[in-house]
Amino acid sequence: MNDYDDCWLRYDRADADRLDSYRRLCRHAYVAEKSPELSAVRDELRRAIPSLLGDDPHLWQHPPSTAGGFLAIGTPDDMRMVADSVSVDEVGSLTDGGFLLRTVEWEGQRCVVVTAPTDRGLVYGTFHLLRLMSVGDPIDDLDVREEPAYANRLIDHWDTPFHRSVERGYGGESIFDWERLPDLRERYEDYARLLASVGINGVVLNNVNTEKPPRPSASEAFDAFEGWQLLESQRLEAMTGLVSVFRRYGIRTYLSVNFASPMLVGGLDTADPLDDEVREWWRRKADEVYDLIPDFGGFLVKADSEGQPGPYDYDRDHVDGANAIAAALEPHDGRLWWRAFVYGSHEDRAVQAYDTFEPLDGEFADNVTVQVKNGPIDFQPREPVSTLFGAMPETDLGLEFQITGEYTGQGVHATYHLPMWEEVFEFDTHADGAGTPVKSLFRGDGEGVVGVGSVGEDHTWTGHYLMQSNLYAFGRAVWNPDRSVEKITEEWVRQTFGSDEAVVDTVSEILRDSWEACIDYETGGLGLMHMMYNGEALLENHYDPSPGEWPGYHGVTEDGVGVDRTSAGSGYAPQYRDPVAERYESVETCPEELLLFFHHLPWEHELSDGTTVAQRLYDNLFAGVEETERLRDLWGTLEGRVDERRYRHVAERFDEQVAQAERWRDTLAAYFYEHSGVPDERGRVPSE
Ligand code: GCU
Known part of the structure; x- marks a missing residue:
C-alpha cells in the first residue's frame, strides 16, 4: 500500500447491476505488445480489473476464441482483429491522442475495441474505458470517438x-x-x-x-x-x-x-x-x-x-x-x-x-x-x-x-x-x-x-x-x-467518492458554488483584486488580507474605488477588439462583476439595482462568508457517508476556511469603511 491517495483512480468495485456486462466484455483482454505505452496499458488493466470487477484479468497475445467476449486494445496495424472490426480510415483520420471505443461483434463474440492511430491514443482510450466503468456507464453498445481539442x-x-x-x-x-x-x-x-x-x-x-x-x-x-x-x-x-x-x-x-x-x-x-x-x-x-x-x-x-x-x-x-x-x-x-x-x-x-x-x-x-x-x-x-x-x-x-x-x-x-x-x-x-x-x-x-x-x-x-x-x-x-x-x-x-447519490449531489454543489464564494470574501466582487499580504516570507505570501499594501491594484481612495483602465485611464480596455473594448469602456455597459477593474467610481455610485458600490462590496463580503458556512455545513451532512479519514480532513479545512473568510471580510470591510466613510446600512461593519 502506498502512503498516498489514489485520487480518482480508486477503481472501486463496479455497481452490481453493471458487473456482469463489464466482466463479460473486459475480463479477457487482448492487448498489443510493442511499446512502453502498451506495457503501461497492460499494467493499468492489472491494477484496475481486479479492483473494479473482482477478478484477475486474463491477458492474451492473440484473440481468445472461447471467452465469449473480450477487450481488444491496439492499432489496426498491430492487430488483424481490430482492423477487421473498425474502419481503418476512420482510425487514420484521428489526430495524435485521439481514439475510438466500439462495441463490436467478432467471430460470434461480443467485444470492446479500443483503437487509435498512436500508442498514446491507446493509453487515453484505455483510461476512458476504465472511467466509464468507474462511473457506472454502460459499455455494451459503445460508439465513442474522441480527439483532444489542443495539441x-x-x-x-x-x-x-x-x-x-x-x-x-x-x-x-x-x-x-x-x-x-x-x-x-x-x-x-x-x-x-x-x-x-x-x-x-x-x-x-x-x-x-x-x-x-x-x-x-x-x-x-x-x-x-x-x-x-x-x-x-x-x-x-x-x-x-x-x-x-x-x-x-x-x-x-x-x-x-x-x-x-x-x-x-x-x-x-x-x-x-x-x-x-x-x-x-x-x-x-x-x-x-x-x-x-x-x-x-x-x-x-x-x-x-x-x-x-x-x-x-x-x-x-x-x-x-x-x-x-x-x-x-x-x-x-x-x-x-x-x-x-x-x-x-x-x-x-x-x-x-x-x-x-x-x-x-x-x-x-x-x-x-x-x-x-x-x-x-x-x-x-x-x-x-x-x-x-x-x-x-x-x-x-x-x-x-x-x-x-x-x-x-x-x-x-x-x-x-x-x-x-x-x-x-x-x-x-x-x-x-x-x-x-x-x-x-x-x-x-x-x-x-x-x-x-x-x-x-x-x-x-x-x-x-x-x-x-x-x-x-x-x-x-x-x-x-x-x-x-x-x-x-x-x-x-x-x-x-463512489456512487452514493447524496454524496455526488452534495460534493458537486460544494464545488460548483465555491468559486463565487471565494471571490466575494476575498475581494468584495465587482472586479476588485490583489488585496492580499505580500510580505517577505514566501510561504505566508498571498494568503492573508492586506489591502493597504498595493493600493494601485484596487484603487481605493477617499473619493472612490476601482482603477480607471479606460482610454482616459491606463488604456487597458482599448486593447480589446470592439465591441469588447466599447463594452468595458463605458460604465453603463461594463459588466458589474468587472466594473471596478475598469472604472474608478465614487463609493456612492449607484449600481443597476440602486445599491451603492460601497454597500454592494459590504454585502458581497458578508454573503461570501455565509456561503462558505453553508458549504461547510453541506459537507457536514456527509459524515458517515464518506470515509472518516477524508471526511475529517475536509471538515477541518472547512473550519479554517470559514475563519479565514471572516478575516478577509472584516479586514476588507473595515478598509473600505475607513476610506469611504460610508456606513454599512445593515450595521454589520463597525463604524467607530
Ligand atoms: C506570480 C507568483 C510567483 C511566480 C510568478 C510567475 O507572481 O506569485 O510566485 O513566480 O507569478 O508566474 O512567474
Missing part, C-alpha cells in the same frame, strides 16, 4: 530543485527527488497515471524561476532557486529514467531553463542572444539533451520578469531572445515556450504584456509558443481575459491557467477553478468577428493550454482532498473545453 496539454511544475520546495504549491514538498536520481520512486509512475488518465501530454519538471532573483526584498526561500543546474550534463543524464516513466504514459518532458544558461552552465561571459558563441552553446546543449532524450519536448523560459535574466540585459527584445534558443531546438522538433508574464514601465501592469508582445506578432520563430496567463494581472480569483488572446494571429500562443490555488485559498480553502476556466474559455474575444471565444484559439500544432501544477508529497497530493478536483478538471476541460462543468464535476466525484 499541447501541459503541466508546468513550479518545483524547485534541489531543495524540493514547490513555489505556490500547497501539497507539501516536491515529489521529484532530484538528488536521488537516477533512482526512481513509485510515486512518479502514479503521478504519470493520474496525468495520462485526463489526457495531459507534457510536463515541465521545474520552476520557471531558475535563479535567485537579485531583488533586495527576496527572502531566504529564494536562495533555493537553482533550477538552472538541470542543464548540467550529469543532471541531464540522471533524468533519463524519470523521463521514461512519463514516456510510458505518452507524456513528453520539458525543462524550464535560465536565459543566462550559457553563462551559468556554460561558463561564457555573456548570454547575448545575438552572440555567435552563445548561439553555438545553445545548439550544442540542445544536441546533448536530444541525444539523451530523443523525444524531449523543449524548454520553457521566464525572461526579464521578477529578477530572471533576459534579452533586455543585452538591449535585445523578446524575439531576439526567444528565437536564439528556438533555433537550437528546431533541428530536433523541440519547442520553446516563452512566457509573456512581464513587467515594465507602465504604472498599470495590466497593459504590459500586450504592449510588449503584440507589436512582435509574426516575428517569432515557428517553434516558439508565447505563453500567456489567462488574465492580465496574476491568477486573481476573477480577472478579465488577457487582451493578447486573438491579438497575435501570426504567433503560436499558449494559455496558462493556475491549477494550484495561490490566490484562492492555497489548498486550505475548497475553491474549484473549473467554473472560472469555463468563463475564460467561453469569453468571446471577437478576434475573428463575433463568435471567437477563447476556447477556439490555441488550436495550432504548436499551441495549447498549460496549467501550473498543484501536487506535492502529501497523502492528498494537493493539500486538500477536494482540491484534487482542480487537477482532474484541468485535464478534462483542456481535452474538451465543450464538456460542461456539471459533467466533468460529476465524473470526478463519482470516481473519487
Whole structure:
C-alpha cells in the first residue's frame, strides 16, 4: 500500500447491476505488445480489473476464441482483429491522442475495441474505458470517438530543485527527488497515471524561476532557486529514467531553463542572444539533451520578469531572445515556450504584456509558443481575459491557467477553478468577428493550454482532498473545453467518492458554488483584486488580507474605488477588439462583476439595482462568508457517508476556511469603511 491517495483512480468495485456486462466484455483482454505505452496499458488493466470487477484479468497475445467476449486494445496495424472490426480510415483520420471505443461483434463474440492511430491514443482510450466503468456507464453498445481539442496539454511544475520546495504549491514538498536520481520512486509512475488518465501530454519538471532573483526584498526561500543546474550534463543524464516513466504514459518532458544558461552552465561571459558563441552553446546543449532524450519536448523560459535574466540585459527584445534558443531546438522538433508574464514601465501592469508582445506578432520563430496567463494581472480569483488572446494571429500562443490555488485559498480553502476556466474559455474575444471565444484559439500544432501544477508529497497530493478536483478538471476541460462543468464535476466525484447519490449531489454543489464564494470574501466582487499580504516570507505570501499594501491594484481612495483602465485611464480596455473594448469602456455597459477593474467610481455610485458600490462590496463580503458556512455545513451532512479519514480532513479545512473568510471580510470591510466613510446600512461593519 502506498502512503498516498489514489485520487480518482480508486477503481472501486463496479455497481452490481453493471458487473456482469463489464466482466463479460473486459475480463479477457487482448492487448498489443510493442511499446512502453502498451506495457503501461497492460499494467493499468492489472491494477484496475481486479479492483473494479473482482477478478484477475486474463491477458492474451492473440484473440481468445472461447471467452465469449473480450477487450481488444491496439492499432489496426498491430492487430488483424481490430482492423477487421473498425474502419481503418476512420482510425487514420484521428489526430495524435485521439481514439475510438466500439462495441463490436467478432467471430460470434461480443467485444470492446479500443483503437487509435498512436500508442498514446491507446493509453487515453484505455483510461476512458476504465472511467466509464468507474462511473457506472454502460459499455455494451459503445460508439465513442474522441480527439483532444489542443495539441499541447501541459503541466508546468513550479518545483524547485534541489531543495524540493514547490513555489505556490500547497501539497507539501516536491515529489521529484532530484538528488536521488537516477533512482526512481513509485510515486512518479502514479503521478504519470493520474496525468495520462485526463489526457495531459507534457510536463515541465521545474520552476520557471531558475535563479535567485537579485531583488533586495527576496527572502531566504529564494536562495533555493537553482533550477538552472538541470542543464548540467550529469543532471541531464540522471533524468533519463524519470523521463521514461512519463514516456510510458505518452507524456513528453520539458525543462524550464535560465536565459543566462550559457553563462551559468556554460561558463561564457555573456548570454547575448545575438552572440555567435552563445548561439553555438545553445545548439550544442540542445544536441546533448536530444541525444539523451530523443523525444524531449523543449524548454520553457521566464525572461526579464521578477529578477530572471533576459534579452533586455543585452538591449535585445523578446524575439531576439526567444528565437536564439528556438533555433537550437528546431533541428530536433523541440519547442520553446516563452512566457509573456512581464513587467515594465507602465504604472498599470495590466497593459504590459500586450504592449510588449503584440507589436512582435509574426516575428517569432515557428517553434516558439508565447505563453500567456489567462488574465492580465496574476491568477486573481476573477480577472478579465488577457487582451493578447486573438491579438497575435501570426504567433503560436499558449494559455496558462493556475491549477494550484495561490490566490484562492492555497489548498486550505475548497475553491474549484473549473467554473472560472469555463468563463475564460467561453469569453468571446471577437478576434475573428463575433463568435471567437477563447476556447477556439490555441488550436495550432504548436499551441495549447498549460496549467501550473498543484501536487506535492502529501497523502492528498494537493493539500486538500477536494482540491484534487482542480487537477482532474484541468485535464478534462483542456481535452474538451465543450464538456460542461456539471459533467466533468460529476465524473470526478463519482470516481473519487463512489456512487452514493447524496454524496455526488452534495460534493458537486460544494464545488460548483465555491468559486463565487471565494471571490466575494476575498475581494468584495465587482472586479476588485490583489488585496492580499505580500510580505517577505514566501510561504505566508498571498494568503492573508492586506489591502493597504498595493493600493494601485484596487484603487481605493477617499473619493472612490476601482482603477480607471479606460482610454482616459491606463488604456487597458482599448486593447480589446470592439465591441469588447466599447463594452468595458463605458460604465453603463461594463459588466458589474468587472466594473471596478475598469472604472474608478465614487463609493456612492449607484449600481443597476440602486445599491451603492460601497454597500454592494459590504454585502458581497458578508454573503461570501455565509456561503462558505453553508458549504461547510453541506459537507457536514456527509459524515458517515464518506470515509472518516477524508471526511475529517475536509471538515477541518472547512473550519479554517470559514475563519479565514471572516478575516478577509472584516479586514476588507473595515478598509473600505475607513476610506469611504460610508456606513454599512445593515450595521454589520463597525463604524467607530
Ligand atoms: C506570480 C507568483 C510567483 C511566480 C510568478 C510567475 O507572481 O506569485 O510566485 O513566480 O507569478 O508566474 O512567474
